[in-house]
Amino acid sequence: MSKPKLAYYLAGGCGGCDIAVVDLSEALVDVALQLDIVFWAPTVADAKYKDLEAMPDGSIDVGLISGNIRNSEHEHIAKVMRQKCKVLIAFGICASCGGIKGLVNLHTTEQLLDKAYINTFSTDNPEKVLPQTTVVVDGKYELTLPTLMDARALDQVVKVDYYIGGCPPYHEHIAKAFTALLSGQLPPPGSWITMGKAVCEVCDRNPVLKGRPKKLATEVKRTIDGAPSEDGCLLEEGYLCLGPVTQGDCGAKCPSANIPCRGCGGPIPGVKDFGLRAISAIASMLDNEELVDKIPDPVHLFYRYTLPSSFLGKRIKR
Structure with a gap:
């Protein structure tokens, strides 16, 4: 039998969840040998979004998304991952509930950009230049940036099958979650993969x-x-x-x-x-x-x- 296919995407997170997976150490090697990792962006592999988009719908067995949905790029790839993955897991508290970075929702985008690029003691920006979603360089090169949005949990954008908490998830719990995943011993869809104790x-x-x-x-x-x-x-x-x-x-x-x-x-x-x-x-x-x-x-x-x-x-x- 072919190995289960796994995809991983880091949206509006810090990369800590990726490090937590790496912290599996020797156990990661055992897990990796049982999986066919077809996509891991943008932290581990030089994977292109077009490669993910070209994969047949439902061809990936399990998808993990860490980080919240903070801009138009995150939203787009989350929707693509949902199409391509049979099972989609919100990995870590940012994807599951919005995370600490979700506190940006207490402020408007304009307030945040003003604070970051203009009204800070160490910022030298006399012309008050702010990031733009589109800019043309030398009259011919169009450069683009994703559009900022309010931070959202993953299930506010797409259907989520399972949730894993933690900032980041504790590596020993990740090992148990992967074991449950590979053995098919998962809770009912919509559940948190957890030992269930406070x-x-x-x-x-x-x-x-x-x-x-x-x-x-x-x-x-x-x-x-x-x-x-x-x-x-x-x-x-x-x-x-x-x-x-x-x-x-x-x-x-x-x-x-x-x-x-x-x-x-x-x-x-x-x-x-x-x-x-x-x-x-x-x-x-x-x-x-x-x-x-x-x-x-x-x-x-x-x-x-x-x-x-x-x-x-x-x-x-x-």
């Missing part, structure tokens, strides 16, 4: 796992206010950890390093809007309502990775 459920700091209930937080703190204890529950100590509502496929790596979970694993099964559930979870852990006023920058905390796909993100008027 960060708190796999966190060594969780007092419940030590046989006692969690205590309510009597203060709200940031890590700049002082280091947490080495083994205490971060939420009990007042650090706003989103472990209760975040998938723990990472094995609670951030809390184990004294860093509160920020939700990059994506919502636990059954949660439709991560930000709303995170607000509810944190509110239930505070000793009194006055502490709510001490939560710094709630939008960037609760919607850091999920704004474009959230109830809030779909209703932002700018």
